[in-house]
Amino acid sequence: xxxxxxxxxxxxxxxxxxxxxxxxxxxxxxxxxxxxxxxxxxxxxxxxxxxxxxxxxxxxxxxxxxxxxxxxxxxxxxxxxxxxxxxxxxxxxxxxxxxxxxxxxxxxxxxxxxxxxxxxxxxxxxxxxxxxxxxxxxxxxxxxxxxxxxxxxxxxxxxxxxxxxxxxxxxxxxxxxxxxxxxxxxxxxxxxxxxxxxxxxxxxxxxxxxxxxxxxxxxxxxxxxxxxxxxxxxxxxxxxxxxxxxxxxxxxxxxxxxxxxxxxxxxxxxxx
Amino acid sequence: xxxxxxxxxxxxxxxxxxxxxxxxxxxxxxxxxxxxxxxxxxxxxxxxxxxxxxxxxxxxxxxxxxxxxxxxxxxxxxxxxxxxxxxxxxxxxxxxxxxxxxxxxxxxxxxxxxxxxxxxxxxxxxxxxxxxxxxxxxxxxxxxxxxxxxxxxxxxxxxxxxxxx
Numbered sequence: 001x002x003x004x005x006x007x008x009x010x011x012x013x014x015x016x017x018x019x020x021x022x023x024x025x026x027x028x029x030x031x032x033x034x035x036x037x038x039x040x041x042x043x044x045x046x047x048x049x050x051x052x053x054x055x056x057x058x059x060x061x062x063x064x065x066x067x068x069x070x071x072x073x074x075x076x077x078x079x080x081x082x083x084x085x086x087x088x089x090x091x092x093x094x095x096x097x098x099x100x101x102x103x104x105x106x107x108x109x110x111x112x113x114x115x116x117x118x119x120x121x122x123x124x125x126x127x128x129x130x131x132x133x134x135x136x137x138x139x140x141x142x143x144x145x146x147x148x149x150x151x152x153x154x155x156x157x158x159x160x161x162x163x164x165x166x167x168x169x170x171x172x173x174x175x176x177x178x179x180x181x182x183x184x185x186x187x188x189x190x191x192x193x194x195x196x197x198x199x200x201x202x203x204x205x206x207x208x209x210x211x212x213x214x215x216x217x218x219x220x221x222x223x224x225x226x227x228x229x230x231x232x233x234x235x236x237x238x239x240x241x242x243x244x245x246x247x248x249x250x251x252x253x254x255x256x257x258x259x260x261x262x263x264x265x266x267x268x269x270x271x272x
Numbered sequence: 273x274x275x276x277x278x279x280x281x282x283x284x285x286x287x288x289x290x291x292x293x294x295x296x297x298x299x300x301x302x303x304x305x306x307x308x309x310x311x312x313x314x315x316x317x318x319x320x321x322x323x324x325x326x327x328x329x330x331x332x333x334x335x336x337x338x339x340x341x342x343x344x345x346x347x348x349x350x351x352x353x354x355x356x357x358x359x360x361x362x363x364x365x366x367x368x369x370x371x372x373x374x375x376x377x378x379x380x381x382x383x384x385x386x387x388x389x390x391x392x393x394x395x396x397x398x399x400x401x402x403x404x405x406x407x408x409x410x411x412x413x414x415x416x417x418x419x420x421x422x423x424x425x426x427x428x429x430x431x432x433x434x435x436x437x
Contacts, residue, residue, distance in 0.1 A: 055413040062330015
């Protein structure tokens with residue numbers, strides 16, 4: 001698939017390198033989440049959610065494919081090779097997506113945190129000076145609208161469901177909050193992305209906009225929101241460690257990697 | 273086919289006519305033109321270039337559509353190029369009135385008109401079987417990425433709606 005016409009040729013080496021890093025984080029986030037979601041296919045708590053999570057997974061892997069193809073046009077490496085041909089250490093997804101599927105409340109909580117953060121990121125990237133990315137994001141955002149609606153319904157349902165549903169949701173959020181911040185891990189070449197307008201605003205600004213946007217929902221539902229607002233700036237009440245936010249991966253991801261690369265490792269270049 | 277005919281330049285109109293015969297692989301009664309998937313046709317001295325828009329980014333039918341378009345146009349020119357583009361987002365507003373009619377005929381509720389914003393899903397669809405508006409959204413996700421599942425409380429039929437996007 002060719003994705004539009006590429007002004008990649010007009011970028012200098014530093015800009016290419018910076019853009020490649022950004023695209024890889026976007027691609028790996030969607031790719032890894034898509035595979036975790038697909039783990040619910042066949043075993044979700046109700047039939048509707050079996051269908052929903054399978055669709056969500058298919059959407060995310062489709063989005064990842066677009067980002068990998070944009071990256072492929074930039075580097076000349078084949079998209080499939082980038083998606084499936086790396087060692088686990090080389091994946092750049094955020095630590096929020098390093099956890100296994102766990103239970104239903106955990107998956108719902110993670111999706112909510114990721115989707116709302118991703119929405120802020122996509123909103124910014126729809127104004128990227130790199131036109132192929134801005135165009136793809138415009139399309140992807142329309143689909144993500146459905147993910148946001150789905151996540152909002154389920155967060156409210158579990159939060160107001162009382163009993164075990166509520167307890168499990170709270171427990172999941174306690175575990176996930178510190179890692180949720182890693183969606184907004186600063187990029188090594190962020191200065192280049194900002195000066196070229198490929199990234200229209202600093203990642204730290206996106207992080208604050210995200211917290212500002214979701215704070216009212218957590219307040220209304222009385223769910224854990226471990227931040228203190230100080231002069232409109234949300235400061236975490238826990239020690240933040242974004243070091244390795246996109247580079248350190250645990251055993252759960254090792255297992256998932258083994259699953260999603262199994263065909264590629266058996267026969268690289270295999271087609272359906 | 274005589275030599276004169278084979279070298280005759282094909283018109284853009286003929287290309288659109290040919291594309292109108294290419295069926296959507298998942299809903300074969302509707303053509304890719306009626307679904308608004310074809311964005312642009314360009315006739316060049318040696319070949320034809322067509323731009324198509326993905327309905328949903330992760331839609332596996334996209335590759336099948338690209339191949340079907342290329343195959344249908346192959347007799348018309350020496351070189352056929354089918355490019356997938358995001359230069360403008362495909363939206364359900366691109367489905368033609370004829371496409372909407374055919375969707376309904378095939379048992380799908382056509383999408384509701386998309387509102388200006390990004391949240392176009394309305395919880396009501398008109399039943400494609402009995403025309404009732406007393407329907408319930410069962411699931412915004414369905415058998416394919418582009419469909420939502422509804423239930424008609426009048427004729428008691430489940431049905432799918434082409435999801436507004």
